[in-house]
Amino acid sequence: MRAKRIGAKKIQIAPFSSRKSNPIHLVQLICPHLSRNVFSNSYKNCILSVGYQKLQIKRVIRFIMIGESCVGKIMYRTQIYIMLLFGISINGYSREIQCKSWQTYVKEHTVKSYVKKDGTRLKQTIRKAHCREKWKYADKWGPLFQNTKPDYWPQSKEDFKKWSSQEKEFIFQELSEIPLIHHYRVNSILRAKKSKDKKNPASSIPETKDIVLYDLYFDSKDTKEILTHEMAHIIAHQIETKYISIFAEKSGWKLEINKRQVYEVPPTKLIKKDSSFSIEEDFCNYFEIYVTNPEKIKKFNLDIYNLLKQRFPL
Numbered sequence: 206m207r208a209k210r211i212g213a214k215k216i217q218i219a220p221f222s223s224r225k226s227n228p229i230h231l232v233q234l235i236c237p238h239l240s241r242n243v244f245s246n247s248y249k250n251c252i253l254s255v256g257y258q259k260l261q262i263k264r265v266i267r268f269i270m271i272g273e274s275c276v277g278k279i280m281y282r283t284q285i286y287i288m289l290l291f292g293i294s295i296n297g298y299s300r301e302i303q304c305k306s307w308q309t310y311v312k313e314h315t316v317k318s319y320v321k322k323d324g325t326r327l328k329q330t331i332r333k334a335h336c337r338e339k340w341k342y343a344d345k346w347g348p349l350f351q352n353t354k355p356d357y358w359p360q361s362k363e364d365f366k367k368w369s370s371q372e373k374e375f376i377f378q379e380l381s382e383i384p385l386i387h388h389y390r391v392n393s394i395l396r397a398k399k400s401k402d403k404k405n406p407a408s409s410i411p412e413t414k415d416i417v418l419y420d421l422y423f424d425s426k427d428t429k430e431i432l433t434h435e436m437a438h439i440i441a442h443q444i445e446t447k448y449i450s451i452f453a454e455k456s457g458w459k460l461e462i463n464k465r466q467v468y469e470v471p472p473t474k475l476i477k478k479d480s481s482f483s484i485e486e487d488f489c490n491y492f493e494i495y496v497t498n499p500e501k502i503k504k505f506n507l508d509i510y511n512l513l514k515q516r517f518p519l
């Protein structure tokens with residue numbers, strides 16, 4: 206047992222292992238700043254605010270209040286047990302559908318009749334309870350988040366880690382802003398601590414269709430640019446070669462034959478320095494800037510802007 210000072214009151218808190226298995230302490234963990242008086246308004250408000258369904262809590266609180274007047278405070282431990290069990294059972298049985306963390310539960314509701322712009326009248330209908338995605342195409346990305354290193358990962362010294370829900374939400378949002386990226390296959394979205402190349406915030410392996418984001422990515426200011434660039438590598442390996450050939454020509458790549466060897470000669474005008482590394486890198490740089498700053502591409506190379514816009518409308 207150890208004592209912990211909370212505000213002016215001193216209360217006893219059991220060791221964590223026993224607290225974890227005791228529902229009363231679970232409630233205290235949810236609302237630790239409050240006293241043990243579970244009948245106080247502040248306690249009820251706190252529980253309400255941590256995400257229980259309002260109806261469910263109202264029922265539970267009413268149940269407790271009746272219990273208080275009849276049995277007295279001596280029974281409050283039992284009441285808390287009942288409250289938790291009651292809460293869990295309502296939670297478990299009131300929803301036929303269990304939504305994923307990237308979805309919102311929408312209960313059954315009536316959609317009133319209305320007239321569409323073209324004059325068609327739609328009848329009043331009942332919309333069944335369903336799960337709605339919080340972000341565009343979250344259903345595609347959600348199952349791809351992986352917490353461990355794949356067996357085939359080429360960098361044996363890179364340590365992988367678990368995704369936090371905030372990080373996932375951030376990526377859902379970022380991916381929803383990349384046009385048509387959901388048309389391309391991705392195997393997994395991985396999370397690792399540090400790249401073998403210290404300054405690298407993210408990598409992609411287009412051959413296995415994996416993307417990895419390092420700690421540095423989340424500390425970076427240009428996360429959207431980084432993720433879009435890595436996704437562009439995935440696109441470059443799946444889009445038709447003809448599209449990439451047209452791109453290369455419009456970007457200014459030339460083929461040079463010297464002593465029976467064919468060389469790809471980079472354009473003299475480059476959108477980014479490392480674009481000269483390869484046609485693929487050049488494409489990814491253009492795609493990254495097209496998504497994050499289209500006006501820049503429009504001014505720099507209108508042909509490429511039109512080529513990208515035709516396939517990936519913003």
Ligand SMILES: [Zn+2]
Nearest residue numbers: 434438486489
């Ligand atoms: Zn690249």
